[in-house]
Amino acid sequence: MIRKRVQRLAVFILIGIAILIIRLVQIQLMETKSFSDRDINLIEASVAQRSQEMILDNGRGKFYDRNDKPLTYETVPSLVLFPFLKNMNWDVEQLANIIGVPTKEITAALETSKEPFVLGGKNPIQLTDEQMEAINELQIPGVFAVHKQFERKTTPAAQLIGILGENPEQLKERYPDKDIPLNTLIGITGLQKSFDEFLLQEENTKLVYHVDGKGGPLFGIDVKYVDPSNPFYPVKINTTIDMEIQNEAEKIADKHKISKGGIVLLDIETNSILALVSRPNIDEKDPYANDGAKNLMVTAQIPGSVFKTVIAAAAIDNSLNNPDRVFDCSKTIRGTEDKVYDHGPLNFTDSFAVSCNYTFGTLAQELMEKDETIIETYASKLGLMDNVGWSGDVFHFKDFHQLADEEKGQVFLTNEERSDANFVAQTGIGQYNVRITPLGAANMMATIARGGKKEMVRAVSSIEYKNGSTLYSFPQESLGGDEISPYTAMKLQQLLREVVVNENGTGRLMQNLPYDVAGKSGTAQTYQKEDMQYENKWFVGYFPFDKPKYAMAIVKLDVPSEEGSVTPIYQDMVNYLYQYDHQ
Known part of the structure; x- marks a missing residue:
């Protein structure tokens, strides 16, 4: 009896020892880098117990401006x-x-x-x-x-650069075949998201000091400076942003208290983003609060009269711009007496300068009688319908988009809208379902300034290895599709300049700037709350008029109708850029 009990006890002990051995094998050999359902790296954890370290660089790729200044750190x-x-x-x-x-x-x-x-x-x-x-x-x-x-306490062009975060589920979904620690930072928005696979962090650069059980130094063991030996990573993302211009644009936006909206500035020659400001600012404690993480400059908005540029282009090509034809600009778009704007009889050019709704509502209806797709066709010719950010094949990335968060524009949502004369008239002045992005609007101005040549907009010029060699350069690319003719572009240039030089033009307050400006204003009704009408207020244009260098869109979104225009903001930016160019 006793012998059997001893045998059973011995069996239990052997089983226990076997379980312990298996467990030790699991811990020491099999799951050293991914232990338990929390994927704990046991090797790193054991080192952490007997060492103290200071991270000097987290190993993720960094963003730089066009003059090689770091943007994010x-x-x-x-x-x-x-x-x-x-x-x-x-x-x-x-x-x-x-x-x-x-x-x-x-x-x-x-x-x-x-x-x-x-x-x-x-x-x-x-x-x-x-x-x-x-x-x-x-x-x-x-x-x-x-x-x-x-x-940096404040990242320049924060919404363009984007935000980082830990998201184990998203990490596994993006990189199912990579052995990456689950606490690895990944791009959630902006360029951080678009270029995430290039930017993924390698080993940290750090100081490591070995300590004893009480946390004291193990003398005789020097501090280790751990620097990844890979000569290629982390990479540099060379953006087209000019940090000096960007910082000034941010100051001007805040000076004029843009609470929702922003500024986007393009270099016309290279069709690249020099500065981009989106408000509201990102709240570090809650990045997604109040659209702070959202880049409103690549988000489709109601454009109002900015869209009349599209109608003007179609009217020019369809011979509806007869200078002898007169429109009754004392009427509203519905043909009733206009109690706010009584401009009287105006021709096509003056109608554009004062932004007469009756003229462009009428022209939109006449154009749609010729071709029910004509408005969308010309919006596309001016680059307002599709994404304008740089896209193409980059190595194994098919149809890579620099601006992953960019939205497309729209004109009509249904065929029924095209047959409704009132709906068409409202569409002609950029209301109802018309949507364009501020980036698209700035790019439209750059297209017109270049004589109709439509190009993709770059936010990044190249990706550079750690050793300074180039991994990939993003070339200037045509946006593709049909374009307006050089003749049409020339006529639009004249119209846009008339907005400023005409004594009644909506841009007349910019007549005395150091750079001659050509552009178009826009005021779009968005919603009404109680007795207050809220609007989007725009000005988009390019300058200098004779030798175009900059295209710029400025917009305040969902502001009370009684709030002033964005003209003072545009003036400050033009004045600053003139000083910047002549310093």
């Missing part, structure tokens, strides 16, 4: 201190003398520290080259002068 010569210093006798006074900081400030920071930290935190003490050299010559364990990368 800044490198600061900083002092890094390890927490075990508070339990050591070391010459804190000598360090304090080098950096010019009171001793008690250094010791106080150490007392509250549990991990390696930069003295000064988010506002680090910036060291000189001489100070860095003197600090490192002290050779004090746990005291290091290094160049550390900090995220």
Whole structure:
């Protein structure tokens, strides 16, 4: 009886030992990098238990402006201190003398520290080259002068660049065949999202110091500076943004209190984005609150009279722009007396200058009698219907889009709308279901300024390897599809200039700017709340008129009708760009 009990006990012990061995094999050999359903990397965890580290660079690719200035971070010569210093006798006074900081400030920071930290935190003490050299010559364990990368407090063109986040489900969906830690940052919006696979982080650049069980330094083991050995990654994304212009555009937008809307500025020669401001700002605590993470410059909006440019192009090509023809601009679009704008009889050119709704509602109806698709055809010729951001095949990426969040434009939603005369008239003045993006509007102006040549808009010029060689260059590309003729473009140029030089033109307040401007205003009704009408207020155009260099769209969205136009914002931008070009 006793013998059987001993045998059973021995069996249970053997089974227990076998289970422990299997478990140890699982932990030590089989699942070292992905243990349990939380995918814990046991090797990294064990190293973390016996080391302290300071991340200097997270290893993800970075964005730069056209002058090679970093957009998303800044490198600061900083002092890094390890927490075990508070339990050591070391010459804190000598360090304090080098950096010019009171001793008690250094010791106080150490007392509250549990991990390696930069003295000064988010506002680090910036060291000189001489100070860095003197600090490192002290050779004090746990005291290091290094160049550390900090995220900018405010990212220029934040919505264009986009936001990052941890999303394990999205990570697995995007990269099912890659062995990537689940806490890897990925692009959620903007260029961070479009270029995510190029930007995926490699190994961190960091300082690593081995410590004993109490957190003290293991003397005899030097600090390790861990820098990825891969000469190609992380990559640089060279954007077309000019940070100096971008920063000024942000200041001007905030000066004029754009709460919803923004500014987009294009370089006409290269058809590239020089500056893009979208408001509201991104809220760091809740990026998706109040459309803060949304790039409203690539989001389709109601354009109002900006869309009359499309009707004008179609009218020119269909000989409806007879200078002797007169329209009764004392009437509303429905043919009733206009109690707000009584412009009297005007020809085609003057109608465009003062933005007469009756004229362009009438022309839209006449055009649709000729061809029920004509308005959409001309909107497409001017680049307003499809995405205008750069797209094409890049290596194994088929139909790669730089601006992944960009929306398309629209004119009519149903065939029934095309047969409704009132609906057609409203469409002719950019109301009802007409939608275009501010980027598309700016690109339309660039197209007209170039004589009708339609091109894709670039936000990124190239991707560069870590060693400085080029991974890929994004060439200037035609937008494709039909274009307006050079003659039509010339006529539109004259109309757009008339908006400014005509004594009654909607852009007449820009007559005395240092650059001659050509453009079109727009006011679109969006919704009514109680007794208040809300509107989108636009001005889009290009300058200088004789030698076009810039195309720009500025818009305030959903503002009370009594709020002023965006003309003062446009004036400030034109004045600044003139100074920028002549500095």
